[in-house]
Amino acid sequence: MNHLARRTTRRCAAALALVAIAAPTLASTLNQNVSWTVDRAGTTAKYRVVAYGDSIYAGYNGSVSNAARWAAPTVDSEYLSARWNADIESIRRTKSGAVARDVYENKIVAERSWMQAASTRVVTFEMCGNDGLQARTAFKNQTGTCNYAVLDSAVNSCKTYVAASMDYINANASPNTRLKVISNLYCPGYNADNVQSTCRDATTGQTVNLRDRFLPAITRMNYWMCEYARQKGFQCADSFAQYMGADFDSNGDGQVDSDALRYVQGDTEAAYLQRITVALRGTLRDANTHFVSSTTSADYIQSDDVHPTYSGPTVSAGLWGGSTGTGAPRYPTITNGRNPIWNTFGHERMGWALSVYNPASP
Template sequence: MTFRTSATLRALLPALALLSFGAEVAASGITQNASWTVNRASTTTKYRVVAYGDSIFAGYNTSLTSVARYSAPTVQAEYLSAAWNADIESIRRTKSGAVAQEIYESKIVAERAYMQNSATRVVAFEMCGNDGLQNRADFDGQTGTCSYTKLNQGVETCKTYVARAMDYINANAYSGVKLKIIGNLHMPGMDAYNKTSSCRDASTGRGVNITEMMLGVAARANYWMCEYARQKGFVCVDNFAQYHAADYDSNGDGLIDSEAIKYRPGDTEAAYVTRITTTYRSTIRDANVKRVTAGTTYDYIQSDDIHPTYTGGNVSLSFGTGTGSAAPRYTAFTGGKSPIWDRYAHERSGWSMATSNPATP
């Protein structure tokens, strides 16, 4: 999928990317809310999926005036509609470019009414990606002796607001909610940042490979997203594993690559980080080339080299909000998967969210 942008928008994109692993900033995001109802024939029963986050759940498509109709939460809603034979309202309350603190404060807390509605059955959130992009850009711009302070602070900030978000949702969501989800981080720009830093490490006196360094930072943040999920009753959707490793055994160890690198309940942080950065590092690739079989690849990242690919059209935004409804694209799912479940990143994430869907509302 190719997206073309105007000169004005191209000028804005770097700013959006930089509003992206710990700075504490206020009102930095751009509101991109959407409500899309999956209208199923012969039923008027309606339930709600509420998703909070940044540009990922927003379905950012390099435009400020529209978003993807089928970002991951709305893809999940289609699966729920089939499972429950019901209409599903997918509500996405998002700010593109916002860091974790802002997602927590201005979306999850300030807009808690959406998850408190009695029709709500699923609450999902994602955050921290913009913190990571911001701090990667800072590191890339360093000269002299490398400082890792912001990167380490970013991981701690992510941990803080992920834990707070889960606690707040647990305390405030409607009592009938059946499923709570967090999506962890994919790592955009792996190939683009496969380069040596201009700054020099204080111990070695040499430059640092930015992708290898950021892989360790992202692994620490992703570990705590999934570990806190385990502790606090959430499901962790492992987008990193789904996007960055093949769906077959590429190294002959008897394990499907995307399964081998997933977070495992009981992992320690050190064990998980070692698995990502060392043990299975050779199987981890840029998500622009997602290998679903030995001979088939799909592009999971848009032309901006940051945001997940999607299909199914867009929702126009008016003053930052868009609404609409339509019949489901698929009314049944053979083997629990749509025909395009692995062809686009948002379809892949939505399917992964749906694998934990409750059998009944």
């Protein structure tokens, strides 16, 4: 199944779009807060997962009033419910359209009380998508001589606020927290950005390939997300590897592509860049056609070519406030650590990537 032909406006930027809201009095960011409790039959203990981020963790689906119920953090909560035989309260405090600084200041810091609750066992966050998107848009619109500084600025902002967020969570999360985990960025629109710029390189006088410029920038962001995680006591769910690499060995190197692309503790930035952007670049695939085998693919990105696909209903989240709900787990029993649709939708894959770090007990 090939999904590429029906999309012509691919974007290789970080995994987030600014929300376009029709009313001119509204800002380009949108709070999308959701509380959903996975209510497991026959249990009384309840623990909390707190997720901070932008439209990825929000479960953004193009609507200003609702979002996916089963966004990645809530998918992870279902895995935890099965593992711990407990009810899990999934708290998503998110702001679609927010750059990293905004997520840090107005979600992680301003809404710290959510992770300070004694029931908190997992704190997770993602950010930097809009920093990359805004830099990508600025670069794409350039004429004359190319200014690469806009990409460097996005990377530096990402590094600053990822590190600050980890430090703040370390200092403020409940002492009962068992797991702190960040999800890094996949690269939507990988194929479509294989086009030339409208600006020209100052040295060669030639236009440059957009993908050749954007891929190293997102790779640097991802390296520092995982490296800071290593330094600061977090785990790193490598969504880039999970989305961009096939689930089989396509190049005959003896490794499944999605495993080979993962950040390895001890990597230097230079070594990681070399591996992702040079040595294994031939294994990168547009996530609209994520190959779960050599003959079968799944579409991990919605029709906006940015946000992850998801399974199931939506919940209220947006202009009219957030929502609170409760429901039974979709999969009361999880076999071998994976639900039946773990590799079929983008949010399911990201939720599973978070779940592999879940502790054995609360």
